[in-house]
Amino acid sequence: MIDVVYFAWVRERIGLPRETVDTDATTVAGLVAELSAREDRYAMAFSDLSALRVAVDQELTDFDAALDGVREVAFFPPMTGG
Amino acid sequence: MSVRVQSDPFDPGAALNGFVSAQANAGAVVSFSGIVRDRPEGGLQHMEIEHYPAMTAGAISAIVDQAVARFGLDDALVIHRHGILKVGEVIMMVATSARHRADAFQGAEFLMDYLKSRAPFWKKEVTGDGASWVAARDVDEAALDRW
Structure with missing residues (x-):
């Protein structure tokens, strides 16, 4: 089980801030494929991965990252701090 | 080093004075404040x-650690707000101290x-016509290349 969290327009498009996902995926990309296959709102949110960033256990990483032992995956648009 | 993430407003002048008075060895302090501006x-x-x-807080602290190591900073302060902010409110500030001003x-x-x-952080602008997420700018990403 992995906690999946969403921020900004990703959260709005998917319609929830956080969920627990029972997944067989071994990478972030695999998790994205599983989620996208669920419903259109996921497929829409993940339609352009170049517009998304991902953090695994609160560390920025890329979509090839492995999910072995991971507790939390976060998806969000490029950050706009400062 | 100090990192504060908060929804409450803060007084950047008071924060800067506190930072300056805590410096025992620095010869220079630089500060920046970011303010909510209206759209053009x-x-x-x-x-x-x-x-x-x-x-x-962890992501900011990691950035602060890099800055301290790279520029030999004596100290650094980051305050960043979240939540609802009006035009003219201070969003965030940074302050750095070093022996000499170039590093600060x-x-x-x-x-x-x-x-x-x-x-x-993600910023959303709310107007009478609705709300829209502020898009990251290519120039901001490109700014990282110079480091």
């Missing part, structure tokens, strides 16, 4: 800043460049 066409009612609470200036610029693109 006007009409901004407020800005909403969302963040990733479990990640934010560069450390502050480094911090700002990385906070913009690597700290997990």
